[in-house]
Each structure stands twice: as C-alpha cells, then as structure tokens.
Amino acid sequence: MDLNAIRMFVSVAQAGSLSAAAERLSIPLPTLSRRIRELEQQLKVQLLERSVRGTKLTDSGARLYEHASRGIEALLEGQQAVVSDQAQLKGCLRLSLPPSFEPWWDVLSAFQDRYPQIQLSVYTTERRIDLIEDGVDVVLRVGMIEHETMIARHMLTYRHILVASPRLIERLGVPDTVEALHDYPCATWSKGTDATWLLGGQVFKPEAKLSTNDYAHLRSRALAGDVVTELPPFLAAKAIRDGGLLVLLPEHPLPEQQINLLYPSHRHPSAIVRAYLDFAQEYLGFLAEVSIASR
Structure with a gap:
C-alpha cells in the first residue's frame, strides 16, 4: 500500500473535500483525485462519496480513516522526535577503530564532553569491516584509500x-x-x-x-x-x-600514512555523524602538534 496515497486520503477526510485537501497539500487537484482513485482500485473498495458539496467517507472509508489517521499521527510524532534528537545531538554513534589507537581515545572523550547526550559504541578490530553489515556509522581507516565505495574525510597525514x-x-x-x-x-x-x-x-x-x-x-x-x-x-x-x-x-x-574517517556513500550522514566528523577534524590540531614534537 502506498503510504503517500494513504496520507492524501487522510487529508481529504479531514479537509472535507478534494479541493481543500489539494490546497492544504500543495498538489494539483487532478493529481490528488487520481491518487485516491488508484488507492480505491488497489483496495477494491470505494472510500469516498463525491458530490458537489464535497466528499463523504463510505463505511469502508471511515474504517480505513480510523486506523490510518492514528498511523499518520504516530509517524509525524516519530519524525518530530528524530528531528528533535538531531537538533539536540542526542542518540547513539557506532564507530570502528583499529586496536591500540590511543590518540583517538582522547578525541572520543573530548567529543562526549561537548555532546554529553551522544552515546558511543566503539568496535575495535583490524578486520576490514562492512559498515552496513556490521552496523557501523563511521570507521577510522589508517593507510591509503583505494577502490572504496564509501566517502572518506581526510583527517591527518603523518610518518612512522x-x-x-x-x-x-x-x-x-x-x-x-x-x-x-x-x-x-x-x-x-x-x-x-x-x-x-x-x-x-x-x-x-x-x-x-x-x-x-x-x-x-x-x-x-x-x-x-x-x-x-x-x-x-x-x-x-x-x-x-x-x-x-x-x-x-x-x-x-618512513613513508607517509593517512588517517581517514569513512562513512557509506549512499547514506545521508546524520547530524550526529556530521558533528563527529567536524569535531575530529578540529581536534586534530592536537595530533599535528604531537607529530611535530616527535620529529
């Protein structure tokens, strides 16, 4: 079932007419009318009785509206909760690091000091992980990036x-x-x-x-x-x-090495992921100073 068509149907039921719903949704009236007809064809029932005075729900339409309106309301509440969490930077960030990568422990500690409502889940491994399959948001990768299907944010270049x-x-x-x-x-x-x-x-x-x-x-x-x-x-x-x-x-x-943070190219980075990438880049003045001091 087309969720967007259901949302249009709920809007028609609440507005009392197709024209009022089309104006509320900012879509052409013929488009709205066509989508409602397609929904009725898909369900094999008539949902609306149309007249010059507007529209009226059929018994089947009233039954669908009773359930669909609650679902649409729950979806809107969920959307608002996600937007609110992103605005407050509240949630979980799943990261992967190489073992014994001590300087990044300081980065993560400072990151949580700035964003105390973000929970970190850190998985340390040398294995070349699959971010989607392993459920990781951002992976820290040491070395040159070759033939990656992910977006890389360059953090630092250094030498052993x-x-x-x-x-x-x-x-x-x-x-x-x-x-x-x-x-x-x-x-x-x-x-x-x-x-x-x-x-x-x-x-x-x-x-x-x-x-x-x-x-x-x-x-x-x-x-x-x-x-x-x-x-x-x-x-x-x-x-x-x-x-x-x-x-x-x-x-x-010794040859130059690189540190990059990688995240999936097909996934829009959340506000939490963007905050982590930006914070790490800012914080790396610390690592640069350490590199200079060790020369």
Whole structure:
C-alpha cells in the first residue's frame, strides 16, 4: 500500500473535500483525485462519496480513516522526535577503530564532553569491516584509500618513526646508515608476513626478533631496551619527550600514512555523524602538534 496515497486520503477526510485537501497539500487537484482513485482500485473498495458539496467517507472509508489517521499521527510524532534528537545531538554513534589507537581515545572523550547526550559504541578490530553489515556509522581507516565505495574525510597525514631506547643505543651505538640496522635486534609490525621498512627510499628487510600486529607491544619492548622498531608518532611522542626513546635515522624517513574517517556513500550522514566528523577534524590540531614534537 502506498503510504503517500494513504496520507492524501487522510487529508481529504479531514479537509472535507478534494479541493481543500489539494490546497492544504500543495498538489494539483487532478493529481490528488487520481491518487485516491488508484488507492480505491488497489483496495477494491470505494472510500469516498463525491458530490458537489464535497466528499463523504463510505463505511469502508471511515474504517480505513480510523486506523490510518492514528498511523499518520504516530509517524509525524516519530519524525518530530528524530528531528528533535538531531537538533539536540542526542542518540547513539557506532564507530570502528583499529586496536591500540590511543590518540583517538582522547578525541572520543573530548567529543562526549561537548555532546554529553551522544552515546558511543566503539568496535575495535583490524578486520576490514562492512559498515552496513556490521552496523557501523563511521570507521577510522589508517593507510591509503583505494577502490572504496564509501566517502572518506581526510583527517591527518603523518610518518612512522624509527626508535630505540637509550639503553640499547649505549650498548650498540647509534646506527649511521640503514644497512647498519642489520646489527641491531629489530621488532616489526606484521600480520604474519615478513615486514619491510622503506627508509628514505631504501628498502630494508629486518630479521625480526619479534613480529606482532600490536603497536603497544612494540612500544613496550622498545622502552625495555630490547629492540629497534617503528611506531606511529603519537604512540612514541611522550616517551621521546621523557627520554625513554630516541629517534633513529631521521634523515631516512618512513613513508607517509593517512588517517581517514569513512562513512557509506549512499547514506545521508546524520547530524550526529556530521558533528563527529567536524569535531575530529578540529581536534586534530592536537595530533599535528604531537607529530611535530616527535620529529
């Protein structure tokens, strides 16, 4: 059943005539008359008795109006509630983040400070999720975006940095070339395959003492003086400022990385989603400062 036609029928019943309803709905009278006839044909009953004095509900029309008017009223109330929630930014925002992505915890905390009526549901995974199937509004993706069917909002561009603890450097010295890293215990971020570091355009394949897909674990082992590793700047910045880690081979930078927030291209972003995207972009001055401080 055509909901729009039902809405037109309710309007005719309330207005008392087709012409009055057409004026109220701001549609041509012939269009309204045709839609009512099509509804009657679909239901196989006459809903209105038409006369020069206006329209009158038949018994079937009165029965339909009794139920339809309540439904239309409930729909309008629902619409107003949604609009009100959006205006007040009240509701649930479903997000996906990579594991151990510590700087974004601060972003989310500050976001909820500004919008206390928004509930966050955060799903952390390395899996490439399907936003529709997994019920996620916005996903944070690290790396270049290729062949995506979603809209990407660019947040930040940065480079990972090569680090080691002063204790390890005191024992082995400062590496002055990329090739010298062969003499150092290395740990790499990996999902089970051999990692490659592209350092200033030079390809280096470390013989990894440890490989893991957890940057927090890599940072812990570097701080312990066990390994040389590469870390995102925002995970290494505090340790560098405090003297717990040293930057190695800064003249051989690792490639640029990107952070993007993605949402479905066919879904109109809600006011809550738009507020999150805008807030995160504003807040990233913090991450930019951390990146500069770690160089």
